[in-house]
Amino acid sequence: MNKITVKICMGTTCFVMGASQLQELMDIIPSKYGDKVEIQGVPCLEFCNVNTESNAPYVAVADTIVKNATVDKVLETIERKLGYGQE
Numbered sequence: 116m117n118k119i120t121v122k123i124c125m126g127t128t129c130f131v132m133g134a135s136q137l138q139e140l141m142d143i144i145p146s147k148y149g150d151k152v153e154i155q156g157v158p159c160l161e162f163c164n165v166n167t168e169s170n171a172p173y174v175a176v177a178d179t180i181v182k183n184a185t186v187d188k189v190l191e192t193i194e195r196k197l198g199y200g201q202e
């Protein structure tokens with residue numbers, strides 16, 4: 116199975132809009148998914164410039180962009196990509 120890369124935007128707009136709460140994913144993801152998922156904090160993903168700020172914070176889960184990201188939304192997206200619940 117391919118490894119999934121999760122990028123949490125740590126740019127100012129996303130941080131102010133709630134990305135600070137997403138930092139707990141840095142602990143949750145490795146303990147839940149081990150080496151199947153890699154997580155990175157990245158500087159501005161450039162979505163805040165293209166879209167309205169009201170969709171921040173943004174998290175990239177492989178090729179999917181999660182808008183208004185929350186811990187639950189990000190975990191759901193990861194599990195969909197990993198194929199959980201589809202057997």
Ligand code: FES
Pocket residue numbers: 124125126127128129130158159160161162163164171172173
């Ligand atoms: S600050 Fe997050 S996309 Fe720009």
